[in-house]
Amino acid sequence: MSLRASVRLRRGTLDLQLDVEVADGEVLAVLGPNGAGKSSFLRVLAGLLPPDAGHVTVDGAAWDADGVHLPAHRRALGMVFQDALLFPHLSVADNVAFGLRTRGTGRTAARRAAGDWLTRVGLEGMADRRPGELSGGQAQRAALARALVGEPALLLLDEPLSALDARTRLTVRAELRRHLADFAGSTVLVTHDPVDAMALADRVVVVEDGRVVQTGTPQEIARRPRTDYVARLVGLSLLPGTGSGTQVRLDGGGVVAVAEEARGTVFAAVRPESVTLYVARPEGSPRNVWRATIAGATPHGGTVRCDLAGEVPLVADVTATAFAELGLAVGAQVWATVKASEVAVYSR
Amino acid sequence: MSRAREGARVPAPLLVPATVGVLFLALPLVGLLIRTPWSQLVPQLTAPGVGQALRLSLVSATLATLLSLLLGVPLAWVLARSRARGRAVLRALVTVPLVLPPVVGGVALFLVLGRQGIVGSWLDDAFGITIPFTTTAVVIAETFVAMPFLVISVEGALRAADARFEEVAATLGAGRWTTFRRVTLPLVAPGIAAGAVLCWARALGEFGATITFAGNFPGTTQTMPLAVYLALQRDPDAAIVLSVLLLVVSLGTLLLLRDRWVGRAGAA
Numbered sequence: 001m002s003l004r005a006s007v008r009l010r011r012g013t014l015d016l017q018l019d020v021e022v023a024d025g026e027v028l029a030v031l032g033p034n035g036a037g038k039s040s041f042l043r044v045l046a047g048l049l050p051p052d053a054g055h056v057t058v059d060g061a062a063w064d065a066d067g068v069h070l071p072a073h074r075r076a077l078g079m080v081f082q083d084a085l086l087f088p089h090l091s092v093a094d095n096v097a098f099g100l101r102t103r104g105t106g107r108t109a110a111r112r113a114a115g116d117w118l119t120r121v122g123l124e125g126m127a128d129r130r131p132g133e134l135s136g137g138q139a140q141r142a143a144l145a146r147a148l149v150g151e152p153a154l155l156l157l158d159e160p161l162s163a164l165d166a167r168t169r170l171t172v173r174a175e176l177r178r179h180l181a182d183f184a185g186s187t188v189l190v191t192h193d194p195v196d197a198m199a200l201a202d203r204v205v206v207v208e209d210g211r212v213v214q215t216g217t218p219q220e221i222a223r224r225p226r227t228d229y230v231a232r233l234v235g236l237s238l239l240p241g242t243g244s245g246t247q248v249r250l251d252g253g254g255v256v257a258v259a260e261e262a263r264g265t266v267f268a269a270v271r272p273e274s275v276t277l278y279v280a281r282p283e284g285s286p287r288n289v290w291r292a293t294i295a296g297a298t299p300h301g302g303t304v305r306c307d308l309a310g311e312v313p314l315v316a317d318v319t320a321t322a323f324a325e326l327g328l329a330v331g332a333q334v335w336a337t338v339k340a341s342e343v344a345v346y347s348r
Numbered sequence: 349m350s351r352a353r354e355g356a357r358v359p360a361p362l363l364v365p366a367t368v369g370v371l372f373l374a375l376p377l378v379g380l381l382i383r384t385p386w387s388q389l390v391p392q393l394t395a396p397g398v399g400q401a402l403r404l405s406l407v408s409a410t411l412a413t414l415l416s417l418l419l420g421v422p423l424a425w426v427l428a429r430s431r432a433r434g435r436a437v438l439r440a441l442v443t444v445p446l447v448l449p450p451v452v453g454g455v456a457l458f459l460v461l462g463r464q465g466i467v468g469s470w471l472d473d474a475f476g477i478t479i480p481f482t483t484t485a486v487v488i489a490e491t492f493v494a495m496p497f498l499v500i501s502v503e504g505a506l507r508a509a510d511a512r513f514e515e516v517a518a519t520l521g522a523g524r525w526t527t528f529r530r531v532t533l534p535l536v537a538p539g540i541a542a543g544a545v546l547c548w549a550r551a552l553g554e555f556g557a558t559i560t561f562a563g564n565f566p567g568t569t570q571t572m573p574l575a576v577y578l579a580l581q582r583d584p585d586a587a588i589v590l591s592v593l594l595l596v597v598s599l600g601t602l603l604l605l606r607d608r609w610v611g612r613a614g615a616a
Contacts, residue, residue, distance in 0.1 A: 048515050072518035073527075079519040085512055089534040098530075099520035146520070156519075 003154055003186040007044050008053040009037070009210075016040060016210040022186035022203075029189045029201030029218075033229060037210040038190040042156050045188060046079055047072035058153050058186075073102070075154070078147030082159040084139035086131035092142050093118065093127035099150040117145035121175070137168035144179060155180075157189040161196055173199055194233040198222060206230050224346045225269065237275075237314045239268040240348065248345060254311040257287035259341040265348045272305060274342035275316035278335040279326050286337040290314075294332045297323070304328075308336055377595065384592050385585045392589040397566050401575040402593065408483060408571060409551040412490035413498075416547050419491075420498040421540060425528070427499070428506035446496045453492055454560025461488065461561075485562035486569050490551035497550050498543040505539020506532070545605050549598055 002023050009016040016037040022028045030038045043049040045056055047063065047070055056064040058077075063070045078099070086095045096114035101107070118127055121141040131139060140160060147155060160176065161169045177200055180187055191197055197204050198218040206214040206221065206229070214226040225231040231238035241250035243262025249255055256268050276282075282289065292310035299305075304323040308314045314336055318328070328334065358366065385392075392398070426432070427439055445453055461468040461479045471477040479485050513535060517527040533540075555573040562569040564578065572594045580587035 046515075046519055048518065071523075072515070073521050073523050075519075077519060079516070081512070081516065085510075085516045087513060087516070087531060087534075089537075098517070098522075102517075102521040102523075102526055102530075150521070 003045070003056070003058050003188070005045060005056045006054040007041055007051045007056070009040055009044060009049070009051050011040060014040060014210055018205075018207065018210070018212060020188070020205060022188060024186065025184055026203065027180050027187040027189060027201045029191060029197035029204045030207055031191060031194060031197045031204055031221075031230075031233070032207035033192060036207045038192075038207055039158055041207075042079075042158050042188065042190050045154065046077060046156055047075050076150070076152050077154040077156060078150060078152040079156040080140070080143050080147045080158065080160045082163050084131070084136075084143040084163075086134075086139055086142055086146070088131055090131075091127065092123065092129050092131060092134065095131065095142060096146045096149055099146060103150060113149055114145070117149045118142070121145045121179070135168070136164050137172050140164060140172055141175065144176065148179065148183065151185075153185045155183060155185055155187040157187065157191075159191055159193075160189070162191070162193060176200060194222075223269075223344065224267070226267070226348070231269065235272060235315070237270045237272070239270065239312065241266060241268060243345065246340070248343075250312065252311075252313070254290065256312065256338075256343055257340040258343045258345045260345055262345045262347075266345050267348055269344040269346075270314060270338055270342065272315045272317040274338055275308075275314050276337050277306070277316055277318055277322075277326065277328070278337065279328075279332075281335050282337055287340050288338045288343070290336050292334055292336045294328060294330050294334060297328070297330055308334070310336075312336075314338075380588060380591055380595065384588050388585055389589060392586050393593065395586070397570075397575065398590065398593075400567055401570050401572050401590075402597070404483070404486070404567070404570065405552055405572040405594075406597070408486045408490055409548050409554075411487045412494055412551040413544055413548040415487065415491045416495040416498045416551075417540070417544060420495045420543075420547075421502055421533075424499045424502035424506060425532070428503045429511075442496055442499050444496075445493055446500075450493050450554065450556030450558075451560050454489060454557035457485075457489060457492060457557065457561040461485075480561060481563040481565065481569060483562075483568050486558055486571060489557040489561045490554045493554050493557050494547045494550040498540075498547040501543030501546060502536060502540050505536040505543075508539075509535045541605070545602065549602065552594070552598055 002021070004021050006019045007016060014035070014037050018037070018041050020028060030041060032038050040049060044051045044064070050069050051064055054064065055062060062068050063075055086092070087098065090098065093111060093114045096117055097110040100110040100113055105113070115127060118124055121144055123138060123141055123145070126134065126138065131142070134142065144160070161173055164172055173196065180200060189196070189200055201218055204216060204218055204221045205212055206227070208227065208229055214221060214230055221230060222234045225234055225236055225238055228238055239248070239250050239256060241248040241256065243264060243266045245261060246258050247255055248258055248262055248266060248268045250268070258268060290310055290312045292308035292314065294306050295309040296307040297304050299320065300317070303317045303319050306316045306318060306328070308316055316336060423442065427435060427442070458480060459465050463469060463472055463478055463480065468479060471479065479488065509532070513531050514527050517531045522530065553573055554571070555577065558569070558571060559574055564570050564574050572590060576587050576590045576594065579590055
């Protein structure tokens with residue numbers, strides 16, 4: 001079971017060109033901002049939207065190709081939507097059994113399979129409830145059971161966790177991860193939340209404005225982002241520049257000292273927690289010292305995330321205590337230092 | 349508390365016309381009840397022809413409603429969901445019987461289905477079927493006038509229903525027909541029921557198209573509204589009694605179905 005898709009789609013301002021391959025049992029996350037075309041891509045895979053050109057092939061069978069368009073109901077797939085979308089007029093068990101019944105399974109067998117799946121997703125005893133009686137997390141679990149009960153070749157997840165509150169999201173994400181590990185088919189997860197992508201996917205494709213801007217394992221994406229969007233998502237400051245020896249001359253001006261030798265056009269990436277702020281110019285001789293102005297400050301748990309404006313634009317995480325003790329505020333002049341060994345350098 | 353009371357207070361410029369409106373709608377009904385000759389109620393109701401007219405009214409209105417459901421629900425689906433061209437024209441056509449004087453509708457039906465009519469003459473020649481001045485004509489006239497109420501109500505329900513459920517059904521292997529039967533129809537059932545009640549009530553009260561196209565023959569085409577009108581000319585007391593009977597039947601039906609269906613559609 002595997003998916004190979006190459007999709008071309010123009011819709012209004014959207015111009016989508018996406019090529020992906022997903023192997024057996026692999027989970028591919030399509031990560032991108034709203035309006036990047038992620039959901040349209042998923043709708044094409046589902047057969048709900050015919051592509052302008054390209055192909056969708058699952059297990060060697062053409063679902064979309066030149067002159068071929070298999071309608072959604074003839075595709076062996078399961079899909080989970082952002083708002084569960086359980087049929088309100090059917091019981092939870094009948095919702096889960098729906099796909100089996102339409103594909104010809106008998107009533108008794110379908111109900112038994114639905115019951116098994118409800119147990120697997122932790123909803124035993126809820127079979128006869130109406131969807132309206134379920135919590136958001138329970139509804140999304142039932143929706144997952146409904147998508148998986150037919151043993152599809154392809155599982156499509158459209159922002160499956162974004163409608164849930166923070167605490168529920170955490171537990172449902174962990175459960176989803178477990179079910180995805182057991183799932184033999186290919187999975188495509190669409191999300192704008194990097195945490196979902198990092199936690200659930202084997203591989204991530206980052207999409208901006210209908211194009212792939214970066215692909216890699218979650219670790220690669222998190223450590224070596226290639227666009228500002230991805231860098232912001234994973235919380236890094238991304239500084240493009242040109243390397244010569246252990247120095248990177250930034251495109252925007254300024255020089256960053258790095259530990260490893262770097263040549264040619266590179267990215268220097270700095271994590272917010274490796275930036276230290278001082279009110280007075282620090283003693284000693286740290287190699288990276290810049291003057292900066294605090295342009296913005298957002299409390300973030302026990303830390304305050306400061307956006308720094310200056311020769312080198314950075315983001316710094318300061319503990320809330322330090323922020324208060326140093327008397328920092330938006331508009332304050334500070335000195336920012338980063339150890340050379342804390343700067344990641346990689347070629348563009 | 350005070351906030352809720354403030355919200356409930358009606359501004360005078362609205363209160364006065366609203367009160368006049370209620371009186372305007374309710375007074376005629378009160379007048380009807382005041383003038384009802386209660387002592388003659390039983391003899392009037394058991395008079396020959398009354399039961400017959402009532403039975404014919406109920407049967408023909410119910411048949412007209414069934415026919416409207418059969419044709420109107422698919423029509424509403426086409427209006428709400430299909431992307432075929434000319435839907436605007438189609439919707440206008442469906443709305444015409446709503447604004448057309450029923451008598452004109454009756455004349456039009458007569459011109460098409462009458463013995464000399466375009467379809468009627470062919471029915472007569474080929475099958476020996478004549479429609480005008482039969483109970484069938486009553487049902488057709490009532491359907492013509494009442495079906496738009498159903499279509500518009502169901503179309504509204506279909507538009508309000510979340511079309512994403514139909515996409516979900518498709519991803520679960522349901523073809524268009526299965527989706528319609530197992531998802532769309534149950535989702536809009538309250539709207540269909542509300543439309544059917546409206547349709548039935550309109551059919552029950554139908555007068556103009558019926559008398560034009562079906563005539564006024566006791567037993568075959570004389571429905572309650574026709575009987576009321578006829579009675580008014582010779583025996584006003586009888587007309588009042590018949591009117592009250594019709595009022596009770598339609599109000600009773602509405603109240604009976606309201607809690608089950610109409611209220612739910614309103615709440616949804």
